[in-house]
Amino acid sequence: MAKVLKQIDDEALERPFDKGQFIRLIRYLGPYKKNIAIALVLMICATLCSLASTFLLSNAIEELQIRRGTYLPWLIGAMVATSVIGALCTRYRVRLMDTSGRSALAKLREDLFRHIQGLSFSFFDTRSAGKILVRVINDVNSLNDLFTNGIVNVLVDCMTLVLLMVIMLAVNWKLTLISMCIMPLLILILFKLKRQMRLRWQRVRVKTSSMNGYLHESLAGMRVTEAFVREDENFDTFKNVNDDIRSTWMRAIQINNAFWPALDITGTIGTVLVYYFGVRMMGLEHNPLSLANLLLILWYLGRFWEPLNTLSNFYNSILSAMASVERIFEIMDTQSDIQDKPEAKDLPPIEGRVDFEHVDFWYSPDKVVLKDLSFSVKPGQTIALVGPTGAGKSTVVNLISRFYDVCGGSVKVDGHDVRDVKLRSLREQMSVMMQDSFIFSGTIMDNIRYGKLDATDEEVIAAAKAVSAHDFIMGMEKGYQTEVNERGSSLSVGQKQLISFARALLNDPKILILDEATSSIDTHTELLIQKALDVLLKGRTSFVIAHRLSTIRSADCIMVIQDKNIAEKGTHEELIRLEGGHYKALCDAQYRFLLEDN
């Protein structure tokens, strides 16, 4: 299980800037252009207020120094005014930007989710649900900062830098140039040191998330670990991982903690330079430097690092945003291989006739699953599919509901090629039940109603009664309102199956596809399921991948799928007489198992 440690986060954390993708992303902000423009103005306004406030303070102090009170009330009044205006601007800027950015992201997330809904099984076959989830949730979330703050901040920060420079140069260009000596140091800290910091923290994050993965799996498998006495090995692994995290963390901290002290030192060098030369300039006979200007340059110099810092953060966040963006668009660019044709029509209400005409199918060309398969099924017939595991029984039924497309030949429902009709209209007229009946979290009522969203409570209950699920449901604490879910639910395998039967019955399909579960179920529930099946299969074309002898026997036609095609076909009585046939062998094996002393 140490593999978990290596597997996690094999995904790129950063990607180089890609203009095309960036523009595609930014387009989501398009509808909020006006909001963003106003926010930008507000933000510029707030910045000006804040710069002005420092300017006013330095001048007020100068007024006091020369003991002149004329302008003082005005200066103080202006300071109060700029503070208030600045606060108001910030308040509305944040609201506007957050609304725009978050709405745009919500839209992006919805687009992604909708797109995923349209993808076919081959997409889900090759990707774990966990990885898809991360894209819908985490990758989209990680763009939040960029959308709500990043872009506007960068514009304003560039402007702030220019303004600072211009004002300082105007006030005293000599002193300003001298003070600019700290710039290279500042840039080194903010870009080089920051970059190192970031890389080291990334390492910590990767290690931490693998530790969490390991921990999660450890806990989930703790019963197995205890049963097989593997505690010591696992503990050693866990300890090593923690050792590793601790040292990685300390390596990150070594740089991380240098950041503020380095900034502090740099700032002080600037201060000292300004004092050292500034004070001399104040003593000049010709055009001396005023106290107000000395203080102004001093304070403005202290404001340089902030915009530079956001710029460097922005650069870093762009790199990681690009990685998220790439993953998001990768999914959005995946085209479903099963799509409605542009000229596809709704499938009219069907009777339930199914024809396979020379069907070929493979997942990859070197592993052909079905070859030249042809058969036809009349409305209302029950077909039992039997055969060895992996022979393609599930594939046959998956082709009917067009979860996959044939590679050759065609599948027709009531004479319509399934590829020529709208998917929705096709699937709405059939029900597919998988081996593991999936239960959504919600009430039992909701779970059954999934088969027909506008069904009334009475209809739901009637369906449950028909498949003999009513009694056990009523036996639960809150009856139909009992909350259930997939994990940790109080439902047994058999009960889940009955619920999914009710769901299918409510849907009232013309074609029913059933992958019969092999699970052994306690005898009572087993009987209920048998009864429910009789109700369910009546009057519908049904394909059953069958394990129960009773289902197989009562089928109108049994098809043995073997070696890429139908090996045997007929009723139970016909097939049982085929000496050396697969079906006979299968029955014999079951009888032997059931009856023989072994």
Added chain:
Amino acid sequence: MDTTKRLVGLMKPYKWRIAMAMLLQLVVIASRMIAPLIQKSIVNDVIPHQDLDRLLPLCGGLMALVLMRAVCTYRRGLTLEKVSQNVVYDLRTGLYRHMQELPYQFYDKHRIGEIMSRMTGDIEGIRNLIAGGLVSVFDNLLNFVGALIFLTFLSWQLMLALLISAPILAYTAWQFRKRIHPAFVNIREQNAVLNTRTTENLAGMRVVKAFAREPYEFEQFEKDNRKLLKLNLKATWIWSDFVPLMELLSGLCYPVMLIAGAVLIFYNKMDIGTLVAVNGYVWLITNPMRQLANLVNMVTNAVTSAEKLFYYADFGAAIKEKPQAVEPKEFKGKVEFDHVNFAYGDTEVLHDISFTAEPGQTIAVMGATGAGKSTLTLLMGRFYDVSGGSVRVDGVDVRDQKLAPLRSHIGYVPQETFLFSDSLFENIRFGRPDADAARVENAADVAQATEFIDAMPDGYETVVGERGMGLSGGQKQRTAIARAVLIDPTILVMDDSTSAVDMETEYVIQQKLKKVLAGRTTFIIAHRISSVKNADQILVMKDGAIAERGTHKELLAKKGIYYQMVQDQYRDLKNVQGQEVTANG
């Protein structure tokens, strides 16, 4: 406050380092207090008289002060980080070890997600407190007090004028915390809702597609997504109501300072250099007030986190070996249940169970879901402790035995198969990590797993589990059987472990198991009569007690529960064969 005491106890081994860090911080604070005074001196003494001789030492002093401050800050940070990392390390590994010793009850009661959030979020809360919180409290407190003292000496009138802002700011910050906190809780919860919705949608994709419910799913998702947006914006609104306001309140300190300063200067009670110096202390007064709410919150959170963690650490009845624990002379596989009772909290799960399994016997356990069948078998490996009576393996009460040897002689195939995210090879040899390839392949062969493993893209090296290839239920079960067979157990427990395997394969597995495990004691929990009918003893459980016991034939003769089950199950076969089946072989 017992929790607080224990929390402090965690840091005790590092108390000298913490003291050292505090000392360093003291130097930092002192330098912060002195720096404005240097500025004052420059403005007051150097500037008016152009006394350049004093400028250089003052500038040098400032530089030296800041260098010292930088070094101390750096050292202080490293020291505390080291302490916090060590505490976290101790906590994490200690808890992990503890979890490994916890009985199954603990895992029945607590969800993995919940334990995970304890082990990550709550531990992080404690780390945060030690690495940042402690020093922050110390720092802000001393900054505030120190600034007040220095200001008093510079100008007590200005100090009083600035102090007005403190309660207002603290109150605003407190209100902000109070309002924003529930907003964040709501966001977190809604995030979880969205997460679950998406997870379920992906897990149930086959059902979604089968019923063509994509539009419905999207609608539901959109609803939750929009709600999340609304909640996020609500938090933004609160933020934008308070944060700029606090900014404003801090900012207004400067005009207040100017007005008061102007009055003092014009009345000759103060000089300009002092005003410049005071300017340097304003931030030291306003900032602690703004931080107050955060700090209180951080400390209370850490205490709550610690409380939850200690609950785990204290989770009682951890099953531990007795110091004088023994091993049986020889593991033969004799199992005796002697009037065993087992209660789960207040509910009695097993009642007065007595039976003996001789070495080599097969014991079948039947009964409805929840009858206590799995619990019964888990008592043998002492994953739970009995609440009455005793369980003996090879003559020795399991509570007197050494745990590791006992458990490594029992091969469990649990009802729900858990596979680790590792290769099939490693999963099969999980119980004996040093087993060679031949042994692994042999075990796989017994479990009829060879065929599907060979068909996998990477064979035995195929990674399975949550992060790997998805296996079908039957494939998982066969892997689990191989895993149990590999340890060559004296006692094998098959807990409904062929439910997803088709009958033909099950038959073959049983035949092979019989050969490989000849002479071993086997427990089979099953519903199918066919799986149990050849057992030496069949126990039919009902409501936690043994309702019927005996061999297949004896039980048939009894015409009780077992007989009824046989009738129900073989009805099928009767219909199929069209003839009467006596089902007694």
